[in-house]
Amino acid sequence: xxxxxxxxxxxxxxxxxxxxxxxxxxxxxxxxxxxxxxxxxxxxxxxxxxxxxxxxxxxxxxxxxxxxxxxxxxxxxxxxxxxxxxxxxxxxxxxxxxxxxxxxxxxxxxxxxxxxxxxxxxxxxxxxxxxxxxxxxxxxxxxxxxxxxxxxxxxxxxxxxxxxxxxxxxxxxxxxxxxxxxxxxxxxxxxxxxxxxxxxxxxxxxxxxxxxxxxxxxxxxxxxxxxxxxxxxxxxxxxxxxxxxxxxxxxxxxxxxxxxxxxxxxxxxxxxxxxxxxxxxxxxxxxxxxxxxxxxxxxxxxxxxxxxxxxxxxxxxxxxxxxxxxxxxxxx
Amino acid sequence: xxxxxxxxxxxxxxxxxxxxxxxxxxxxxxxxxxxxxxxxxxxxxxxxxxxxxxxxxxxxxxxxxxxxxxxxxxxxxxxxxxxxxxxxxxxxxxxxxxxxxxxxxxxxxxxxxxxxxxxxxxxxxxxxxxxxxxxxxxxxxxxxxxxxxxxxxxxxxxxxxxxxxxxxxxxxxxxxxxxxxxxxxxxxxxxxxxxxxxxxxxxxxxxxxxxxxxxxxxxxxxxxxxxxxxxxxxxxxxxxxxxxxxxxxxxxxxxxxxxxxxxxxxxxxxxxxxxxxxxxxxxxxxxxxxxxxxxxxxxxxxxxxxxxxxxxxxxxxxxxxxxxxxxxxxxxxxxxxxxxxxxxxxxxxxxxxxxxxxxxxxxxxxxxxxxxxxxxxxxxxxxxxxxxxxxxxxxxxxxxxxxxxxxxxxxxxxxxxxxxxxxxxxxxxxxxxxxxxxxxxxxx
Numbered sequence: 023x024x025x026x027x028x029x030x031x032x033x034x035x036x037x038x039x040x041x042x043x044x045x046x047x048x049x050x051x052x053x054x055x056x057x058x059x060x061x062x063x064x065x066x067x068x069x070x071x072x073x074x075x076x077x078x079x080x081x082x083x084x085x086x087x088x089x090x091x092x093x094x095x096x097x098x099x100x101x102x103x104x105x106x107x108x109x110x111x112x113x114x115x116x117x118x119x120x121x122x123x124x125x126x127x128x129x130x131x132x133x134x135x136x137x138x139x140x141x142x143x144x145x146x147x148x149x150x151x152x153x154x155x156x157x158x159x160x161x162x163x164x165x166x167x168x169x170x171x172x173x174x175x176x177x178x179x180x181x182x183x184x185x186x187x188x189x190x191x192x193x194x195x196x197x198x199x200x201x202x203x204x205x206x207x208x209x210x211x212x213x214x215x216x217x218x219x220x221x222x223x224x225x226x227x228x229x230x231x232x233x234x235x236x237x238x239x240x241x242x243x244x245x246x247x248x249x250x251x252x253x254x255x256x257x258x259x260x261x262x263x264x265x266x267x268x269x270x271x272x273x274x275x276x277x278x279x280x281x282x283x284x285x286x287x288x289x290x291x292x293x294x295x296x297x298x299x300x301x302x303x304x305x306x307x308x309x310x311x312x313x314x315x316x317x318x319x320x321x322x323x324x325x326x327x328x329x330x331x332x333x334x335x336x337x338x339x340x341x342x343x344x345x346x347x348x349x350x351x352x353x354x
Numbered sequence: 355x356x357x358x359x360x361x362x363x364x365x366x367x368x369x370x371x372x373x374x375x376x377x378x379x380x381x382x383x384x385x386x387x388x389x390x391x392x393x394x395x396x397x398x399x400x401x402x403x404x405x406x407x408x409x410x411x412x413x414x415x416x417x418x419x420x421x422x423x424x425x426x427x428x429x430x431x432x433x434x435x436x437x438x439x440x441x442x443x444x445x446x447x448x449x450x451x452x453x454x455x456x457x458x459x460x461x462x463x464x465x466x467x468x469x470x471x472x473x474x475x476x477x478x479x480x481x482x483x484x485x486x487x488x489x490x491x492x493x494x495x496x497x498x499x500x501x502x503x504x505x506x507x508x509x510x511x512x513x514x515x516x517x518x519x520x521x522x523x524x525x526x527x528x529x530x531x532x533x534x535x536x537x538x539x540x541x542x543x544x545x546x547x548x549x550x551x552x553x554x555x556x557x558x559x560x561x562x563x564x565x566x567x568x569x570x571x572x573x574x575x576x577x578x579x580x581x582x583x584x585x586x587x588x589x590x591x592x593x594x595x596x597x598x599x600x601x602x603x604x605x606x607x608x609x610x611x612x613x614x615x616x617x618x619x620x621x622x623x624x625x626x627x628x629x630x631x632x633x634x635x636x637x638x639x640x641x642x643x644x645x646x647x648x649x650x651x652x653x654x655x656x657x658x659x660x661x662x663x664x665x666x667x668x669x670x671x672x673x674x675x676x677x678x679x680x681x682x683x684x685x686x687x688x689x690x691x692x693x694x695x696x697x698x699x700x701x702x703x704x705x706x707x708x709x710x711x712x713x714x715x716x717x718x719x720x721x722x723x724x725x726x727x728x729x730x731x732x733x734x735x736x737x738x739x740x741x742x743x744x745x746x747x748x749x750x751x752x753x754x755x756x757x758x759x760x761x762x763x764x765x766x767x768x769x770x771x772x773x774x775x776x777x778x779x780x781x782x783x784x785x786x787x788x789x790x791x792x793x794x795x796x797x798x
Contacts, residue, residue, distance in 0.1 A: 089463075089466075089467040090439075090443045090467070091442070091443065091467040091468050091469045091686075092467060092468055100796070104792075104796055108789075108792045108793075108796075110763070110766075110789060175618050175619075176615050176618050177550070177615050177616060177617075177618035177619035178618070178619045194611075194614075194615070197614060197615075197618055284618070285561050286561050286562075286563060286617065286620065286623065287561075294457065294459055294757075294758045294761065294762055296762045296765070296766070299561075301769070301770075316436060316439060316440070317435075317436070317757075318463070318756060318757065318759055318797070319439075319463050319467055319757070319797075320796070320797065323796075
């Protein structure tokens with residue numbers, strides 16, 4: 023048999039001591055490590071350039087006074103103190119972001135699953151309904167938001183006209199601080215086509231035998247859903263929740279456009295606009311990052327908010343991943 | 355352990371490189387050493403987007419290029435401040451050398467950050483006494499702490515545009531001069547219709563397009579900062595008077611919620627669907643452009659213009675108003691400073707250029723000579739705004755290190771007051787003043 027370097031090395035090592043053993047072993051390990059690194063290099067480069075470097079820069083800038091024009095100057099904890107104690111937009115944005123994370127994500131997952139279930143049960147024209155429910159997801163966010171602000175306009179919108187016609191209260195939607203986030207949630211639920219498709223795939227993948235066995239055992243519809251459907255699709259639910267939380271943390275375009283249009287500020291005469299109309303109720307942390315960094319020229323403070331957002335995303339994701347046993351359910 | 359050390363070393367290197375790279379991204383002002391007589395191409399970015407405005411810019415640039423055959427100007431229009439800021443930070447050959455922005459409130463940030471070059475040395479070198487060329491208020495809003503980092507490129511004066519036919523129908527013969535007359539006229543012109551209106555005398559809420567707190571406050575001649583540069587909101591009674599007067603007007607015209615619901619039926623401010631054009635509002639607080647825009651939109655009623663009313667105890671100062679306008683500056687990172695100055699000088703100080711541009715886009719001229727030029731096309735509606743621009747008590751909002759953030763903070767308070775969320779206005783002003791001081795200290 024062919025003698026391998028390792029076996030000869032080991033043999034040599036037994037006879038002559040550990041000194042000569044190490045180099046061939048190390049060389050092989052180094053080669054293996056280099057090979058691994060070479061295969062991983064595209065990811066490593068991407069990780070370093072697009073994640074590690076920006077993250078380290080963000081941490082560094084958060085301790086500096088930096089406007090993007092002049093070199094950054096170290097200012098200790100000034101930015102951190104300012105954000106948590108003096109910056110008037112931070113806490114409203116934090117509250118709104120958490121509201122959206124909890125309510126909007128939950129609504130999207132429940133609605134996406136509900137529509138998915140409904141369409142998998144439909145016997146006729148399922149393709150038509152699938153298309154109808156998926157199409158809104160393809161609408162550009164700005165166009166979709168403009169359409170919703172028009173539809174929900176308290177003065178001229180058809181939704182309120184209809185509500186008033188049937189004697190129901192007509193909310194102010196995007197012009198009322200109590201209703202602006204629910205209105206954004208309605209918009210998000212309208213575009214739930216992405217989750218619907220994922221849930222449909224998961225639902226169709228549940229073994230039919232399990233339902234048949236349960237039916238023979240006398241399980242009703244709710245029992246089958248609770249004990250067969252949910253455990254089988256729970257990894258998909260976890261995926262939907264985790265990605266939903268991350269998307270909600272990055273929620274920027276829709277609240278900004280809705281706030282601007284409802285406030286009647288489209289731009290043109292040099293008026294400044296502070297996002298969040300009405301009453302900061304549509305202000306989210308990403309809007310704060312942009313506002314303070316690029317409009318107020320305070321990169322340091324923007325970096326602090328960005329890091330808080332990052333920590334919050336990590337904490338939520340970690341929490342969900344730790345709880346995945348519970349989410350994935352007893353079926354596993 | 356060696357592996358750990360290598361990892362530590364790699365991480366340290368990455369961190370060090372990050373710090374090094376980021377530390378190198380700041381830009382500083384450049385000395386103007388280029389020869390303006392060399393062949394050169396300038397990048398000029400501006401915010402105008404309407405075809406007629408873009409055409410007016412092109413015509414002005416063509417006149418400039420004829421006078422300076424060695425300088426070519428590449429014009430890029432429809433640029434927002436955000437895009438301009440990003441390009442200024444990025445620098446490079448494709449970044450703008452010369453910039454104009456509508457956001458007068460950004461001047462403090464532009465000057466404080468060094469984004470734009472100080473034009474004082476250029477003015478001195480050209481032998482231009484800026485105080486003899488530009489009205490004082492306009493010089494005030496284009497500089498910060500003595501750094502004249504921009505110059506005015508046309509001026510916006512704010513006054514009252516009104517529907518003369520609606521006035522006649524209501525038996526009103528003259529535009530209101532004092533605040534109490536204004537309230538009376540606004541009530542008389544307002545026609546409620548259930549929980550809405552068929553017409554309001556004025557949309558008094560601060561989201562009523564140009565009816566911002568700063569523009570309204572100018573009628574009370576407030577001082578935003580004291581001698582130490584601290585916020586004067588709590589100390590100057592003008593602010594509390596203005597907030598109270600506006601809140602009372604909102605209440606008298608039907609209340610905040612009803613008015614806001616009606617406001618939501620309005621068309622876009624810059625379209626033919628503007629509520630003034632459509633007859634939904636009779637009086638509009640607006641700039642000098644509104645009358646001509648209304649005519650272009652084909653309104654059938656007769657249009658009148660007047661200065662905004664003043665508080666009853668300042669009746670002698672009737673005629674004053676809020677002034678702001680487009681600004682023009684040279685990117686501090688530009689390597690073509692002297693050539694760029696030639697363009698800025700031409701656009702902002704050449705009487706013929708300023709008048710031609712003002713005539714084309716119906717803005718108030720920004721130099722003293724252009725204001726008096728016989729070539730200036732002056733309609734009766736436009737003359738009102740020229741007079742507001744010339745009025746010695748007309749004012750602006752001062753430039754600050756945090757740009758216009760202090761105005762937005764004041765605006766937040768004003769929003770809360772008009773909604774009825776602030777019971778104690780003096781306490782609200784004091785709290786807002788402290789916030790403004792904190793923000794400015796942070797920005798300095």
